[in-house]
Amino acid sequence: MTRFSAWNVIRNAFNDQKGWTRQWRDPELKPEYDIVIVGGGLHGLATAYYLAKNHGLKNIAILEKGWLGGGNGGRNTTIVRSNYACPGNREFYEHSLKLWENMSHDLNYNVMFSQRSHITLLHTPGAIDNTARNYNIMRKTGTPDTELWGLDQLKETVPHLNYSADARFPIMGAAVQKRAGTARHDAVAWGYARAADMLGVDIIQNCEVTGVTRKGGKVVSLSTSRGVVRAGKVGFAVAGNTSRLWGMADLGRLPIESHKLQAFVSEPLKPLLDQVVVFGVGGAHFYISQSDKGGMVFGGDIDWYKSYAQRGNLPIVQDVAEAAMSVLPCLGRVKLLRHWSGVMDMSMDGSFFICKTPLDNLYLNAGWNYGGFKASPASGWYFADLIANDRPHRVVENHDLKRFERGVNIDERGAGPDPKLHG
């Protein structure tokens, strides 16, 4: 597998570009592996990579029911940030941001991570006070670049928002994280796949798990559309489809409900927006950035009702369009190019699970709600650490399924045990 380097680019220029090799193998499913990761999304791929890289483990397979990057990995709005306030979350997402900063070098793949600032608009004095409190907590606990901007500073940086006095949502200021930004989601999938494959991981696509065979408190094998595979350890990293796999393993219920979230891309435009702009009003009501191809990438609220359908509905399209117009009126004539939806694992407190399960050799990675993209590297890092060491890292020690029994809710929104309220 050819490394990407200036030398290889020059060499292949004289070689009719014939020196490039395929970026990852397409192996047959072996009958047995030491570790099987179910789910070839960004989290599953990152997990396999870190299992190989950080822990020197071999004989690992990733089973992906569709094609790499075809799930939520290819359906998100690419936002990366670490401005989380709750203990556990803030260390995790900050570590993730640091992994993002070095990802292209680490993977030898340009993931186009662009630290262009994340700007959350504030529309009430209460929102400003709340931000001041939260962002001060973040500054004191390891996220040093969270800032609170007044109107003047915001107008200077993003002059074309709707600042008129009779705007539907008059802007008073903004909560800003400068090291936050966006990345090219496909590149993250391909980068991790290529790097994991280089370290010996088998990536098996078009391989859907159809059954889980247990014996004596352990998973013995998985039945798949490409055959039966025995595994020493198994990790589930399947986001919105977690409950389906959990049911196959006969493990009962989970504090997760699957909801759908739509996302949109416009026709390519000349550089229009240099940052990620978010319009909050009590949630992630609308968020927008511009990809390096020029399309505006944006999204809004979840569809609000439970669904596995991966397709959206028109009332939300109208809702998001209205929010877009109220924030960036200049978008009025821009054409919508693409529109899609993903299935998300909404949890009871809006935070994730990286934990052991009732079965000795089964590990769970789930509950990412609508914020899994930014977590991809740390999710892989800590899930790999858990699987390799058979115990959770201190950072994620409260991110287990039993935290509600202990009275622990990692609830950034403070919304309570109703999954749809964490969207």
Added chain:
Amino acid sequence: MIRIPCPFCGERDHSEFSYGGDGSVEYPPLDASAEAWHDAVFLRENICGVQVETWQHVQGCRMWLRVTRDTMTHEIHDVKPAHKGLAKALGGASDGTATR
């Protein structure tokens, strides 16, 4: 886009309603164990396929409804008032099943 036949108002677009949650949850008596309450509050089956769920017709009659819907295809199989007494009183089957 999903049409929900409200037993009181007739067939309406889903955007007139607000999704509640899993309608199969049975809340235990108030003096039940913490474990029983934890399970009822936090654990869900999260069915991919036909499930029973609650919706409120917030822009219509504001009644709570028990809807049987396929969470993959969004096809609605049954709608009846969530209140069991009302469901029975509205007629039809003795369990108050509304006609689609």
